[in-house]
Amino acid sequence: MIQTFAFYLFAILVIASGSLTILARNPVHSVLWLIVSFFNAAGLMVLVGAEFIAMLLVIVYVGAVAVLFLFVVMMLNIDFAELRAGFMKNFPFGIAIALVLLAELILGIGAYRAGALKLGVPDGTAAPMAGQSNIENIGALLYSEYLFLFETAGLILLVAMIGAIVLTHRERATAHRGHQNISKQVRRRPEDATINASPEVGKGVSL
Amino acid sequence: MTEFFQSLGLTYEAAWAFATISGILLIALPLMLAVAMIIYVDRKIWASMALRRGPNVVGPFGLLQSFADGLKVFLQETIIPSAANKGLFLIAPIVTFTVALLAWAVIPFGPEAVLANINVGLLYVLAISSLGVYGVVVAGWASNSKYPFFSAMRAAAQMISYEVSIGFILICVVLWAGTFNMNGIIEAQRGHGLGIVNGFVFNILLFPMWVMFLISSLAETARAPFDLTEAESELVAGYQTEYSSMSFALFWLGEYANVLLMCALNAILFFGGWLPPLNVDWLPGYYVPGWIWLFGKIFFFFFIFSWVKATVPRYRYDQLMRLGWKIFLPLSLFFVVLVSGYLMLTRYAA
Known part of the structure; x- marks a missing residue:
């Protein structure tokens, strides 16, 4: 219920x-x-x-x-x-996409009702293993039966990621004003950065 | 608990419903009380580190301070800015607070004392904690004001960055435990260090993961030194700027409930949860109930959180991003490879 x-x-x-x-x-x-x-x-x-x-x-x-x-x-x-304002211009295009999606939905449901599709997988391998949680089932299938597809998907994602980084990456000169060298900052000690001088009156300090 | 209600003569469905509801109340109500007290504890620790007294007026030792504050905000007027998006403005604190309570459903307080003993427990916690950002982002946007909006931007970027490395750290723990179930993870830590001490933290490969997890959980809950979402020197009060009365208090309560959750996760994933620290059955501590050990560990981690808040200056935003993406992410990825390689060589060697 x-x-x-x-x-x-x-x-x-x-x-x-x-x-x-x-x-x-x-x-x-x-x-x-x-x-x-x-x-x-x-x-x-x-x-x-x-x-x-x-x-x-x-x-x-x-x-x-x-x-x-x-x-x-x-x-x-x-x-x-x-x-x-752009609504009427794109309206036929939107209808076309909606019709394609509807056709695919009907086709998919019809095909499913006609019987499950076998994508060249030997019988029985895809059947859930009894007494295991579905994480274990998915893991066992992904890393054995579908290992090649799984790794291909991973590779495609990696390429997409590298592509996005390459497209947006801009090489900056190291002398750029906002550039920050963390290790240089951490290495800096007070004695390197400051001097303790007591100049005579009217003489000043040379920097 | 279902059996108890069935023994009262109820049908299974009714008994199950009663058991679940009373389980929820048994977790949520003490949690609310704990949040009120932990705010007091936080203020006391912070005060004593700053050589101040802290709250000491309301009740003995100021113990009732949080309740007085709660009553005060309850009686205040809720002010909604005229330019704000009214619906979302009011929903945002409710989302923050609800999400902060949701994750506690899978936290085990003992071998049997867990509301939902599901086998994707850890994934559930990860899923719920990734929802936490919506309260902040929606609040920042709906306020229709400059500083809350900046704060929302910061919160979104910060939480996504640290969730990635938290995910990899959790994968290391899950690889070692062999399960996503919270009780399974705790059981896997029994006698982990030479058969004497309980907890993954005593594992050489997982100890660096714990250090990173502790720092990431500070960032994930936006606690100092990573509290850039409410950096008062730049953003007034961040996403809470336009909030008043109860809606402000809900943010406050949700934030502390999240901090307690992160402390509990530290305890469960790396310090053996409800297991006693030593796995020696002739010691008296071995027979202390599990929930007392868990609460003790949560309190220990909360002390660390307060300690950090009282002593460490706030990070700059670019430093925060650098730590998350350039240090934690590669390091945790490297440890996933290292841990799985080690396990392949030892545990799963054919």
Whole structure:
């Protein structure tokens, strides 16, 4: 009973906050509704027993990706009138994307109802191992059956990361005014930096 | 506890509901009391390090100071700035406070005394603590004011930076314990040091991880010396600038509940949680209930937090970022490789 109640609660909240994400006028509100939607989707994952995926969804999407979204959107000063002016121009394009997504959804559900797809995996290997938590199951599959795909995904992410750093990195001259050499600062001692002089009156000190 | 309610003649579902609700109350209410007292303790420690007396007027030794402060803010007027985003402005402190309480659901106070003994316990804590930043960011944005906004920017960048290295540190612990379950992690520490002392901290490979975790937890909870989100010399009071009365108090309570949580995590992950420090069964301490040991360890770490707050000057923001990204991240990544390599050679050698 409580499972059914929880399912409908999470499902309604996912749909409602998902709709509000696109309906909200303020982009910051949109991001916050998106976060609510992620969080409830994680609740649905817990209900089907995929607690590992649920936690990763919260950690990665809610905890990191959405924070960066919010970070960027908060700093943008968005002109709403300008946004609405472009609405009619982009309307056919938006409809086209929506139709493609709808077609894919129908196709996916139809294909699923026709029977599960076997992607060249020998029978039985993908079946959950009884008596193990799903972290152990995922780990065992990722590091044996899907090792190549897993490492390829890692490599792609690494390349993307290096690419982003290379694109934004600017070489600065070491004599740059704001440049800071931490070890040089730590090595500096009072006796190197100060002198104790008692000059005669009217003579001054030479620096 | 479910069995107890069932023995009163309730059905399983009703007994489960009663057991869960009473479990939540048994954790949340003492936690609130503990937060009130720990604020007093923090002020006392800080005062004595500054050669002051600290709160000493309300109640014996000033013990009731926090309650007097609580009553005071409760009676004050909630002021909402006219330019603020009203809904989000009011939701932000509630989010901070709720999230600070949520993570306590998986903290074990004894072998059986845990509200939710789930097998992704540590991931749950990581997930919930990554939500903590939203209260601060939303408060900063919704205030529609300069200094809270700067503070929100700082908080977002700071918490993301340190969560990365905290994640890697936790991976080292999980690799050694072989489980994400909190009680499993504690059990794995029994007799870890030569069979005598309990705790991963006595492991040569994990000791540097503990040092980094302690510093990262200071940064994650935005305590001094990493309290740049509320640096009063630059940002007035940071994201709390526009807040008053109860909404201000909720930030305050949530912050201290988070600090206690981080102290508890230090105790559970590296100092054996509810296990006594020595794994020798003829010592009297071996039979002291587990929750007393856990509270003692939490208090010990809280003392370290206060000590640091009283003695260390505040970091500059670029230094904070440098420490997180250029020192902790590579070092913790290196230790993940080192620990897994060591375990492959010894424990999992084919």
